[in-house]
Amino acid sequence: MLDIRFIRxxxxxxxxxxxxxxxxxxxxxxxxxxxERRTIIGEVEQLKSRRNTVSEEIAGLKRTKQPADDKxxxxxxxxxxxxxxxxxxxxxxxxxNLLMDTVPNMPxxxxxxxxxAKDNVEVKRWSPNGDDSLFEKRAGLDHLALxxxxxxxxFKRGAKIAAAGFPVYMGRGAQLERAFINFMLDxxxxxHGYTEVLPPFFVNATSLRGTGQFPKFADQVYHMxxxxxxxxxxxxxxxTNLYAEEMIPVEALPLLHCAFSACFRREAGSYGxxxxxxxxxxxxxxxxxxxxxxxxxxxxxxxxxxxxxERVLELLEIPYRRIICCTGDQSFGNSKQYDLEVxxxxxGAWLEASSCSNFEDFQARRANIRFKRDAKSRPEFVxxxxxxxxxxxxxxxxxxxxxxEPDGTIxxxxxxxxxxxxxxxx
RNA sequence: GGAGAGGUGGCAGAGUGGUCGAAUGCGACGGUCUCGAAAACCGUUAAGCUCGCAAGGGCUUCGAGAGUUCGAAUCUCUCCCUCUCCGCCA
Numbered sequence: 001m002l003d004i005r006f007i008r009x010x011x012x013x014x015x016x017x018x019x020x021x022x023x024x025x026x027x028x029x030x031x032x033x034x035x036e037r038r039t040i041i042g043e044v045e046q047l048k049s050r051r052n053t054v055s056e057e058i059a060g061l062k063r064t065k066q067p068a069d070d071k072x073x074x075x076x077x078x079x080x081x082x083x084x085x086x087x088x089x090x091x092x093x094x095x096x097n098l099l100m101d102t103v104p105n106m107p108x109x110x111x112x113x114x115x116x117a118k119d120n121v122e123v124k125r126w127s128p129n130g131d132d133s134l135f136e137k138r139a140g141l142d143h144l145a146l147x148x149x150x151x152x153x154x155f156k157r158g159a160k161i162a163a164a165g166f167p168v169y170m171g172r173g174a175q176l177e178r179a180f181i182n183f184m185l186d187x188x189x190x191x192h193g194y195t196e197v198l199p200p201f202f203v204n205a206t207s208l209r210g211t212g213q214f215p216k217f218a219d220q221v222y223h224m225x226x227x228x229x230x231x232x233x234x235x236x237x238x239x240t241n242l243y244a245e246e247m248i249p250v251e252a253l254p255l256l257h258c259a260f261s262a263c264f265r266r267e268a269g270s271y272g273x274x275x276x277x278x279x280x281x282x283x284x285x286x287x288x289x290x291x292x293x294x295x296x297x298x299x300x301x302x303x304x305x306x307x308x309x310e311r312v313l314e315l316l317e318i319p320y321r322r323i324i325c326c327t328g329d330q331s332f333g334n335s336k337q338y339d340l341e342v343x344x345x346x347x348g349a350w351l352e353a354s355s356c357s358n359f360e361d362f363q364a365r366r367a368n369i370r371f372k373r374d375a376k377s378r379p380e381f382v383x384x385x386x387x388x389x390x391x392x393x394x395x396x397x398x399x400x401x402x403x404x405e406p407d408g409t410i411x412x413x414x415x416x417x418x419x420x421x422x423x424x425x426x
Numbered sequence: 427g428g429a430g431a432g433g434u435g436g437c438a439g440a441g442u443g444g445u446c447g448a449a450u451g452c453g454a455c456g457g458u459c460u461c462g463a464a465a466a467c468c469g470u471u472a473a474g475c476u477c478g479c480a481a482g483g484g485c486u487u488c489g490a491g492a493g494u495u496c497g498a499a500u501c502u503c504u505c506c507c508u509c510u511c512c513g514c515c516a
Contacts, residue, residue, distance in 0.1 A: 041476055045485045052485090055497045059444035068496080075496040247436075375455050379473080 001366045002103055004034060004096075017106035020113050020327035026099045033096040040092065044085040051078050101215055105362040107327045108299070108336040114326025120339070121326070126310070127319035127343075134319045137348030140404055143397040144277040147173065149408055150425050152400075155277065165267070165282035167393075172425050176412075177285060179419035180392045180399075181260050184287040184312050188389060192308045194258035194289060199238035201261055202229040207241040210367030212333035212359075222264045231264035235288035236386045244367040248292060248382060253371060254301055255292040258389065260285070277397070279351070284393040291385040292369065295361065298383035299336070302358040306338045309354045309389040315415050318398050319343040321350065335360045340390070342398035351394040356387030 007014050007030055015027050054075055061068040112121050127134040147153045152173025158166045169177045188194040208214040208230055213221060222231035232238055239259045248255060263286050278284075289308060293301045306322065313320045320342045330337040334357035341350035361381035364370070370379040403411045410425040417423055 038476070041485080045476070048486085049484055051497080055444070058496060062444070072496040079496070375471080 001100055001362060002106070003365065004030075004100065007031070007103075008034060014103070014106070018104065020107055021104045021330070021332075022115065022328045023104045023332075024102065026102060030096065030099050030103070033092055033099065037089065037092040037096060040085055040089045044082060044089060047078055047082050047085070051075060051082065054078075101209075104332045105335050105359065107330065108358070108360075111324065111330065111336055112326045113328075115328040116326075117329045119326040120323045120329055122321050122323050123338075124322040125319075126314060126321070128317045134345070135343055136345070138345040140346045140401060141408055142277075142346045143344075143400045146400045146404060146408065146410065147277070150410065152176070152425075153277075163282065165280070167278065167281055167283070172422065175420055175422075176416075176425075177392055177396070179416050180395065181285060181287060182419050183316075183416060184389060185258060185260055187312060187315065188258040188287070188289065188308060192256075192258075192311070194256040194308075197235075197239050197242070197257045197259040199232075199235055199242075199259055199261060201232050201238075201264075203232055203238050203241070204229060207237055207244070207367075210241045210244050211237045211363050212366065213237065216332055219268050220266050222266060232261060233265050234263050234286065234386075234388075235259040235261035236290060239288065239290045240363055240369075240384055240386065241367055243292065243369045246369060247379060248369065248371045250294075250371050250373055253292060253294050253382065254297065257290045259288050259290065261288065262286075263391070278393040279397065281393055284391055286391040287389050289356075289387050289389040292364075292382045293385065294371075295380065295383050298358050298360060298385060301383075302336060302338075302356065302385055305385055305387050305389075306340070306356040309340055309356055309387050312390050313340065313342065313353070313395075316395075316399065317413055318395070318402055320353070331355075331357065333357075333359055333362050335362070338387075340388075342394060344394075344398045344401055346401040347397070351397060353394045353398070354388040354390045357385060359384045359386075 002014065007027065011027050011031060015025055018025050018027070054071055058068045058071050058075075061071070112119065114120065125135070141149065150172065151170055154168040154170050155164075158164075158168040161168075185196060189196050202224070205214060205228065208218075208221060213233060217233075221233055224230070238261075239257050242257075243255075262283055264283050267280060267282060289305055291301050291305055310320070310322065320340055323339050323341065325331075325337040325339055337355060337357045339352050340354035340356070342353045344351050360383050363384045364381035369382050369384065371382050372379050400410060403413065405411060412420060412423050412425070
């Protein structure tokens with residue numbers, strides 16, 4: 001959510017940001033409602049002020065046992081007027097908030113203007129020893145064939161016991177998945193300074209609104225109406241909301257958390273697109289990185305967070321690239337977004353394995369996450385950042401294809417040996 | 427699932443329908459004292475909205491919502507949450 005005062009004072013800048021993000025321009029409606037709202041506030045508060053004054057006079061008269069009947073009679077109508085104005089005010093505020101929720105975060109000045117993914121800009125490419133030949137399409141079994149050959153996953157039985165898009169990991173496939181997760185958690189907690197969190201996988205609607213999934217993406221989240229709970233689409237939701245409505249001690253900033261969770265996404269409307277195997281699933285596993293920072297440090301922390309995610313791929317020696325998402329492709333709530341894409345040599349395609357975003361104070365304002373610079377200063381909103389570090393599903397695809405030998409054996413890189421009871425899948 | 431207790435300021439914890447945004451304690455901040463610190467003493471100590479160039483003013487907030495009343499932290503109703511005990515259970 002943006003600051004209403006910022007919109008009031010910079011309507012043209014907001015209009016430009018909305019246009020760059022390909023969102024609907026509601027600035028005029030917001031300004032109108034804001035004006036009406038403030039007019040009503042002026043009227044109703046004048047009445048309330050009068051009521052308070054007279055109430056005190058009545059109290060004074062009662063205390064000295066003097067009659068106050070005429071003043072009481074005078075106030076009877078005033079309270080009704082106040083109630084009517086309060087009602088109108090609530091209606092205006094409700095309408096205003098609904099619109100405010102649809103305004104995206106403003107893109108940072110360093111983000112390229114663009115329409116869609118085609119306008120994203122590659123800013124970095126990495127492969128072991130800088131070997132560019134690794135970015136070529138190669139012959140070999142794709143991840144589904146490899147999984148079949150070695151009995152790593154069971155998509156059919158996943159569909160039987162749940163639904164299509166809910167993978168089952170079997171045997172060495174399950175162990176490999178667990179090794180990825182443990183490896184990433186250990187890296188981020190031991191080498192990158194993050195504190196581990198294992199959050200609930202269900203949250204309430206307030207939390208989803210806090211991080212920006214609601215109201216815009218409500219149809220993408222699994223809902224359990226009997227208990228009014230929602231399955232998390234990412235650990236970003238529970239972890240960011242840990243400090244909702246709180247004042248974080250300034251000395252605790254920056255606050256760094258990493259969290260493993262399963263992630264649940266309905267992917268409504270995307271049927272038929274990239275549906276094979278792990279390319280698009282309803283449930284997947286992810287280690288998420290979340291930061292709470294001082295406003296002036298968030299862009300520096302964004303670079304570090306992205307580098308922390310990249311480190312996973314570098315240690316696993318998986319070729320990847322970093323792209324900066326253009327204004328039309330970045331997400332609703334963030335101001336700057338890097339995507340990390342792993343190279344899938346058999347698909348011959350880049351697969352998104354991570355998305356690292358700076359939300360500035362957009363989520364912090366919605367969730368009311370604040371800090372004070374010192375005891376005397378006013379509270380300010382922190383900046384929140386998050387990024388996958390990483391999601392395992394696309395990583396698994398690239399990993400299996402990258403590490404297959406000519407005979408279909410999958411070699412396990414040394415960095416994972418401490419996490420597995422085998423060094424190859426043959 | 428059943429029974430009970432409770433939700434008040436950063437924390438702890440009082441509160442009679444009317445000088446209650448709220449006693450008191452702790453903490454924090456500023457000051458006196460000190461070479462410095464501790465102790466002691468004095469003072470300050472919420473947030474949001476709104477009007478105003480500012481100084482400053484106004485309004486709201488005692489878990490949430492509704493009600494009674496001229497007036498609600500205080501009375502009534504509904505809901506939410508926390509804790510304790512019993513039952514069941516991974």
